[in-house]
Amino acid sequence: MIRNYIKTAWRSLLKNKGFTVINILGLTVGLSAVLIIALWVQNQFRQDNFYSNQENIYKVLNRYIVDMSTGQSTPYPAADALTENHPEVEYAARVYRHWERLLTFKSDGIKAYGNEVDPDFLKIFDFPAIKGMREDALSNKTNIVVTEGLAKSLFGDEDPLGKTITLDNEKSYTVVSVLNDLPTYTDFSFNYLIPMDRDPSNWNTMSYSTYVSLRPGVDIEVFNEKIEPMVRTHAPDLKNNVNFLYPLSRIHLYSKFENGVAVGGKISQVRLIAGIGLLILCIACINFVNLSTAKGQKRAKEVGVRKVIGASKGNLVGQFLTESVIISVVAGILAIVASFLALPLFNQMLDKPLSFVTTGPLVWLILLGFVIFTGLLAGVYPAFVLSAFQPIKTLKNIKVSKKSNFSMRSVLVVLQFGSAVVLIIATLIIHLQIQYASDRDVGYDTSQLLEVALEGKAVENYETIKNELLNSGFVTHITRTGQTITQNNSSSWGNFSWQGATPEQSKKTTFFLTNAQSDFIETVGLKLVDGRDLDYPRLPSDNRAILLNEAAIKTMGLENPIGQLFNWGDEVYTIVGVFSDFVSGSPYSEVEPMLVFSWIDNLKNMIIRTDNQQAMNKTLAFIESTVKKFDPAYPFNYRFVDERYAEKFKNQQQTASLSLTFSLLAIFISCLGLFGLISYITETRIKEIGIRKVLGASVSGIASMLSIDFVKLVFVAIIIATPIAWWAMNKWLADFAYRIDIQWWMFVLAGLLAIGIALFTVSWQAIRAAVANPVDSLRDE
């Protein structure tokens, strides 16, 4: 029987080529989207969820009772305190992330990120080693563990074991182990590991991540009660601190906390994208249902004959389901090919490069499940509709599908276009919001501005470098800061005071902190609102001077800020200048209060405004040669500020390109379906069209008669989609302080677009049917 089903299904699919192609194309696109999304979702769920001792690995977190925030950093001694005082802890390891460091082997140097870790790190996390020792690799303070990739770039094809690497031209390490390159599904990112070697006494600085593995069978809730006061008993300053262990496997997806309770995080993006994938698959399934029932009239005779000669309803349902499963299997195979081809494109959009090679059998099982499920889902409604035809009517050529105004088919078309319209509106609003934020006045001229990293000896020789560059004519202004001006990496609150500050203000006001030397305002190109720029070391007293931005002055409520004192704990500073606000944090947030100190330590970021009359390549070459005179060992490391600023939009750009891609796919599949539907409908109404033409109907009259039904459906879809899109996009926009308002014309535009696309799709077939010679359609009566 099943052979008979397959044979008949296959021939019927070959016979109705248009129908088959439209269905397979639609389902292929839908399944490809699902496959790629499944790959991404799996990658997200696998994130740090693959170690052999997984269920016992935790990260030490802390929450602050005052503002209910939850942090992931811990003080240095916490790890030792955990192992010494709690027998439940099997291993504990600190991780300190290095910024880029210079690694040199013989005379070749490269910069790489690495971690400083406790020896037990490799006992907790079983990253596989390809060479050398593994678990005890970090027991010696001069050992270094490198990844395969780093080993290749440092040593080429030579055996890395036993080689000596120098870190930042200071300390030497011996390679004792080579690890596999890290998989994409871990939040760790290091190219090398060296043993932890830092000041052990400080309970007050939270700079370390601490991971523990507990012994099997420990009740985590009971244990968390025990360690709750750990930090605050040692550090009286942190009296509001509460500690707890959180499963490592949940950090990636569920790391948004409210009062120490996980309330989501990345998981919401995962759910959103998975939802969109399913939506696209549904749109593709709807095509199948609509086209199958639409062409039911054509197959009615076959159903009748089969029933007359003995087919039961079950036989027919089986036959039609076989047909839809064959379509979805073919689509599934094509989807695998299509996803392979499309994957590089998606990898550009997503932050994690995905690969089919490293994926386990799960993704393939999911695909297989979806293929069969889709086949059944898409086939089941048509199968029951078609198999319910009464043979006597079908054999007499009585119309079996009644033409009603409110059919299942209309509902499905509305559903399909409604989804497409929601996606169009979402895409439009996301793009407008990003455009709005990127058009925002940054507050300074980002062009012609460079940031150059100062390393090694160059730090000490900054003044010489500065003078040489200024005298060269390539450069108009120079300053140096503790960090890039395109980011807010440091902030503090709770310990500031100034004249007239209420206790509430002192406690709650958050300041972004940075430090700079002289010429900060002028080089960056900010407006000096009041006072003067920093001028250290020319004015030695300026080591106690600070600059504030306008937002700070406003928040603090200062009337005449210049000369006023500003306290941070016991330290007293004088306000010497006020500069105009500029965007350093999120381009979607209001500008926050900002403080610029003139501490001279750690001023490793040189900011250079270049002369726009000079060619940039010559300017860069000159700067490089000047800096390299003082630190030849370091690679010349520079960034353009405008490029760096543009990176702020990367995350939302990713959401935008994803929504654009998925909207286009959804519209494409919907149009395929509409095209198929109008083709069948003009076919079944061909006689009516012929009669109308004989009676004098015009081509345009007939074309619009055929199109208007669909336009009506799309119109209903727009009406339904509008409030849904409005609600969803309002929710999305609520995350941005600096945002656009949703306007009525956005919905009108999306609606017109949808109607335009629908009209374009149906009109071609409608016009073709309308210009056909009526004699042809009436003759075969």
Add this chain to the structure above:
Amino acid sequence: MIKITNLQKYYRTEEVETVALNNLTIHVKEGEFVAVMGPSGCGKSTLLNIVGLLDDLDEGSYLFNNIEVAKFNERKRSDLRKHNIGFVFQSFNLIDELTVFENVELPLVYTNVPAAERKRRVEEVLEKVQIMHRRNHFPQQLSGGQQQRVAVARAVVNTPKLILADEPTGNLDSNNGNEVMHLLTELNEAGTTIVMVTHSEHDARFADRVIRMLDGQVIMETTTF
């Protein structure tokens, strides 16, 4: 074999109710060849559909081999149909996607006959209707007469006790029509009961008995030999 008594059949649309068959009584004995004649719309096709259990009746009784089938549900009717009744239509109603062989085989597939047995029986019946040489062709590749012979083969492959033919020669020229009529006669001589609706007096002469209908009622019965 067929005992239909006081049969009433109505067709209803939203506003009108039309009487299709009115208080009709018909008996057909096993082995008989009966022709039903009458003008278009007199209800002869409706009668044939009811006899073939494709349509249900509104009032009256229908005994098929002494079993009351008037109240049978769809599944029981389908069961009875596939084991006892073969159909031949004016427009052949072959399935375009299946070859001659597969079309004829289909009733055996639906009655779960094993493959080897199916092959034997299909070949046997194709030989009988002399279409064996076209077994792997599709219906569109055959002439009308050949198609109707395939349809007859399909109707008899399950060795039904009853064959219902609805204007079997209506779409054929006289040569092909005669061939089909001879085929039916042969089947009848071999013991199969046949009820045939026809417009053609010529075809009706092949039958043992002619029932003439008008406006849903039997107006005359004649025996032809």
